[in-house]
Amino acid sequence: MKRASLAHLGVVVAVLAAVPLLTASNVVLNFLVVALLIALVGQGWNVLGGYGGQFSFGHAAFFGTGAYVSAILQTRYGINAWLAFALGIAGGALVGALIGALTFRSGLKGSYFALVTLAFAEVLRILASVAPITGAGVGILITLDLRPQAFQFQSRAPFYWIILALLAVSFLIVRLIEQSRFGAWLVAVRENEEAAKAVGVNTRRVKLAAMTISAAITAAGGAFYAQYFLFVDSGIAYGPWISIEALLAPIVGGIGTAFGPLLGALVVKMLGELTKLVTGDAPGLDLVIYGGVLILIVAFAPQGIAGLIADLRLRFARLRRRLPERAHG
Amino acid sequence: MLSPIILVPAVLNGLLTGAVYGLVALGLTLIYGVLHIINFAHGALLTAAMFAAFFAHRLLGLDPYLAALGLTPLFFALGYGLQRFVIGPAAHGEDRNILLVTLALAVVIENALLYGFGADTRTLNLAYAFDVVDVGVAFLALPRVIAFGVVLAVALVLWLILALTDTGKAIRAVAKEKLGAELSGIDVAHIYAVTFGLGTACLAIAACLLIPTYYVNPHIGNGFVLVAFTIVVLGGMGSVTGALIGGLFVGVVESLCGLYLGESLGQIGIFIMFILVLLLRPSGLFGERA
Numbered sequence: 001m002k003r004a005s006l007a008h009l010g011v012v013v014a015v016l017a018a019v020p021l022l023t024a025s026n027v028v029l030n031f032l033v034v035a036l037l038i039a040l041v042g043q044g045w046n047v048l049g050g051y052g053g054q055f056s057f058g059h060a061a062f063f064g065t066g067a068y069v070s071a072i073l074q075t076r077y078g079i080n081a082w083l084a085f086a087l088g089i090a091g092g093a094l095v096g097a098l099i100g101a102l103t104f105r106s107g108l109k110g111s112y113f114a115l116v117t118l119a120f121a122e123v124l125r126i127l128a129s130v131a132p133i134t135g136a137g138v139g140i141l142i143t144l145d146l147r148p149q150a151f152q153f154q155s156r157a158p159f160y161w162i163i164l165a166l167l168a169v170s171f172l173i174v175r176l177i178e179q180s181r182f183g184a185w186l187v188a189v190r191e192n193e194e195a196a197k198a199v200g201v202n203t204r205r206v207k208l209a210a211m212t213i214s215a216a217i218t219a220a221g222g223a224f225y226a227q228y229f230l231f232v233d234s235g236i237a238y239g240p241w242i243s244i245e246a247l248l249a250p251i252v253g254g255i256g257t258a259f260g261p262l263l264g265a266l267v268v269k270m271l272g273e274l275t276k277l278v279t280g281d282a283p284g285l286d287l288v289i290y291g292g293v294l295i296l297i298v299a300f301a302p303q304g305i306a307g308l309i310a311d312l313r314l315r316f317a318r319l320r321r322r323l324p325e326r327a328h329g
Numbered sequence: 330m331l332s333p334i335i336l337v338p339a340v341l342n343g344l345l346t347g348a349v350y351g352l353v354a355l356g357l358t359l360i361y362g363v364l365h366i367i368n369f370a371h372g373a374l375l376t377a378a379m380f381a382a383f384f385a386h387r388l389l390g391l392d393p394y395l396a397a398l399g400l401t402p403l404f405f406a407l408g409y410g411l412q413r414f415v416i417g418p419a420a421h422g423e424d425r426n427i428l429l430v431t432l433a434l435a436v437v438i439e440n441a442l443l444y445g446f447g448a449d450t451r452t453l454n455l456a457y458a459f460d461v462v463d464v465g466v467a468f469l470a471l472p473r474v475i476a477f478g479v480v481l482a483v484a485l486v487l488w489l490i491l492a493l494t495d496t497g498k499a500i501r502a503v504a505k506e507k508l509g510a511e512l513s514g515i516d517v518a519h520i521y522a523v524t525f526g527l528g529t530a531c532l533a534i535a536a537c538l539l540i541p542t543y544y545v546n547p548h549i550g551n552g553f554v555l556v557a558f559t560i561v562v563l564g565g566m567g568s569v570t571g572a573l574i575g576g577l578f579v580g581v582v583e584s585l586c587g588l589y590l591g592e593s594l595g596q597i598g599i600f601i602m603f604i605l606v607l608l609l610r611p612s613g614l615f616g617e618r619a
Contacts, residue, residue, distance in 0.1 A: 055425055057369070057432065106608045111367040114428055115558060116607045122555060123600045244436060251429065284443035284547070291437035298426050298433070299419035 009175065012259070013168045020157040029156040033228065035269040036163045037221055041242065042249030042261035043170040044218030049247060050256035051177060052210040053190030054109065058117030059218050059246040061099065061124050064237030066092040066219030067226040071140045072133060081151035085223045092219020093212050100211035104204045109193070118243070125238035139233025142226060151227045159228055166224065167262065170217050174258045177213075186210050190256075218246060241287075248290055252297050254306025263305050268293065338467035339584045345473040347580020348480040349538055353553050354560035354572040355484065356531030362567025363504040363524040366424060369431040370411075372554030373438035374529055378404055378536030379545040380442060386453055386540075393453070394475070397537035401530045408529025413522040443547040450546040458541050476538035483534055484573055487527070491569075500524055504567070556583075559603035 016036075020029060041063055049055050070088030073079040079087070099120050108116055128134040146152045153159060177183040185206045188196035197203050222242075226232050236242075245268075250256075253264025271293065272286040279285055301308050353375060360368045378400065385396035411434065420426040460471035491497040502510040503520045511517050543549075560579050564571025579599060586598035 053425075055428060057428075102608055108607065110424055111361075111365075111428060112607065114369075115367055115562075116604065119555070119558070119600055119603055119607070123597065123604065126597055126600070244432070247429075282444055283448065284440035287440035288437050288444060291433040291435075291440070294433035294436070295415065295419055295430055298429050299421075302421065302426070 006175070009168070009171050009258070012262070013164065013171070016164055017161065020160055024155075024157075026156055029160050031269065031273065033156060033160050033163055035265045036160070036167050036262070037224060037228070038245050038249050038269060039262040039265035040163065040167050040170055040224070041218050041221035041246045042253075042265055043167070043174065044214045044216070044221065045246040046214075046250040046255065046257075046261050047174065047177065047217065048207075048210050048214035050250050050260065051174075051183065051190065052186045052207060052214075054207060054211070055114050055247070056117040056214075056243075057114040057247070058119070058121030058243050059214075060121040060238045060240065060243040061117065062092040062096050062215035062218040063222035063225070063242045063246070064121070064124060064128065064232075064234075065095045066222030067232045067237045068128065068134055068140070068222075069219075070223040071142055071226045071232045075140055075142055076133070080149070081227065082149070085151060085220075085227065088223030088226070089216050089220045092222065093216035096215020096219075097208065097212045100208045100215075104207050104211075118240075121238055121240070121243060125234050128234035128238055134234065135232075137234075139231060139236075140226075142230040142232075144230065152230075163224055163228075166220055170220075171258055173213065173217070178258070182206065182209065187256075244287075244290065248294055250304075252293060252304055254304035257304075257306045260304055260306050267305060335588070338469075339588050340581055341464070341467050341469060342473070343581035343584030344577050345469065345477050345580070346584065347577040348477045348573075349535055349576075350553070350556050350560055350580055351573045351576020352480045352483060352531055352535045352538070354557040354564070354576050355487065355569060356528035356535075357554070357557050358561045358564065358567055358569065358572040359487075359531070360525055360528040361561065362569075363500055364412075364427070364521055366427045366431070367558075368525075368528065369428065370434035370438065371528070371532070371557065372550035372552075373435040373442075374404070374408070374550070375532045375536060375553055376442060376545070376547060376550035377438055378533045379540055379543075379549060380446065381533070382537045382540040383451060383453060383545050386455075393455075393537040393540045397534055400533040400537060404533035405526040405530040407526075409522045409526035411529070412525035413518065416525070417518055417521060439547055439550070446547065448546060448548075450544045452544045453540055455541050470542060472538075472541040479534065479538055480573075483531065484569070487531075488569065490527075496520075496523060555603070556599055559599050559606070562603060562606050 016032075019032060023029070041059065044062065045056060045059050066088040068088075069091035070081075070084045073084035073087055074081050099117065103113060103116050130136055134140065144152070146154055148158070177186065185196065185201045185203075188199075188201055189203050189206055193203055196206075222237065225236075248268055249264035250261045251264065252268055253262065254260030268290060271289055275286050275289050297304060303310070353371070357368060357371050360366070360371075381400055381403075382393050382396050385391040385400065386393060389396075391399075415434070416427060416430050419430045455472075457471055461468040462471055462474050489497075491501060499510065499515045499520050500523065502513075502515060503517055503524075507517060510520075556579060560572060560575035563579065564573075564575030579602075582602065583599060590598065
């Protein structure tokens with residue numbers, strides 16, 4: 001698999017960072033903030049699912065914990081929003097480590113792993129919908145306080161730059177993983193766990209570390225969500241929608257690649273907006289399309305859009321060197 | 330401790346509910362036992378079946394028990410088609426892909442129903458919905474007693490199909506040793522699709538049994554399917570008897586939890602049981618040691 005170079009990352013981030021200088025349109029910025037948020041959440045899933053091969057169907061557990069911890073700390077305990085944000089990430093990581101420790105200790109993988117992560121997210125959702133501290137059925141409204149030190153801004157541009165910065169950090173983390181020994185172990189676990197174990201990789205610890213990093217990145221997305229929309233309830237925080245978005249973005253974009261989640265999130269969100277344009281704000285239809293896209297990608301482009309691009313490049317290069325096509329595949 | 334006058338009806342009602350849970354779980358465990366994959370679209374297909382049963386009565390005036398005769402083959406065909414023409418080809422034989430495709434199907438079906446019919450909760454008003462049977466120690470709702478009997482009959486028929494027919498033998502062969510079955514001339518893709526069809530047909534029957542006393546909305550299947558996951562894990566993945574006994578057990582646990590803790594926490598009890606079983610004994614109480 002082709003690795004993302006630092007120069008690529010720099011160019012992509014620089015281009016995206018320039019957008020608010022070119023347009024002040026709230027519609028465009030809002031779209032991009034949400035797309036980058038999904039890219040960040042998807043990047044979290046990608047660390048565990050893409051590089052480690054452990055398909056979680058319950059990343060909502062981490063997203064929701066990030067959102068709730070951050071929201072509860074600032075509304076109930078008056079803690080500074082930035083600090084609450086950081087603690088939200090820590091909370092998500094902790095939940096990831098706990099769930100990981102339990103599931104990997106029992107040796108759950110494949111279907112079982114998907115199932116148990118889904119169940120954990122659902123338990124948290126039900127608990128959050130009845131517990132007083134999470135505002136039960138009503139949810140939590142973060143008080144409006146439009147000051148930078150409260151992590152709230154007049155315009156959308158600062159939010160956009162912050163989510164972009166978070167995404168850039170997640171790129172760097174993924175790149176570090178790709179280049180490290182840990183990354184090699186993680187990919188070994190994905191490709192053949194038994195073989196990895198046989199050559200001395202502590203597979204349980206590797207998976208646990210991947211899950212903790214994965215949960216932290218996704219929790220950052222949750223905490224950012226709370227700050228951007230100033231509202232959290234059990235359906236938003238722990239609902240299945242975010243678990244699906246988290247895996248959809250990297251799979252559509254290119255699973256196990258640094259750019260995959262961003263590419264996928266942009267494409268999927270664009271599709272969602274187009275659907276809304278055509279049909280109006282009909283409930284459910286965007287998700288019908290997402291599901292359809294997921295089936296098509298799995299069926300026809302298992303390496304996602306990144307895989308398609310790499311494939312086209314290869315064909316193009318062959319054409320230029322006039323090499324026979326048959327060598328492919 | 331509660332007196333037997335409250336306890337006995339609660340246990341009996343739990344058994345009746347548990348039987349339908351068992352039927353939903355039966356479909357799930359059958360598919361798992363043969364395809365070795367968890368069908369995440371199971372809940373959404375149950376929802377679709379409940380909508381079908383609902384509209385069969387609303388639009389065609391068909392009694393749910395009568396509609397079952399038509400819906401069962403229809404859903405068998407639907408399940409067969411889904412596996413043969415969507416899940417099978419899209420998955421390229423990789424387990425991870427099957428997981429994703431069934432999840433995607435669940436998303437598509439559930440949201441298509443939401444788009445088509447809205448989020449409203451609908452109920453049928455049948456003349457016999459509130460009829461009761463006096464069994465001496467308790468009064469039981471007639472539709473649920475019928476459901477209990479039908480589930481036992483369906484389980485028996487399913488067992489006979491698996492034990493006696495050629496297709497049943499082929500299904501068991503594929504479940505045990507896929508490659509060997511393929512080498513001896515069994516069309517594995519066909520058997521996979523038949524199994525998926527049988528699992529989906531169970532849902533059509535369960536839907537027709539539920540609709541007289543239950544309500545339907547686009548998310549209704551999720552609740553059932555998580556219970557079904559619990560049962561399947563509890564009873565051992567792929568075990569038919571395990572699914573039935575597990576279903577009855579979970580029905581009683583839920584009924585008693587509801588009695589002692591209240592409705593919403595009764596559901597939590599099931600989830601916690603589910604996670605505990607998965608963590609402590611993933612092969613289930615009746616399944617073989619993994």
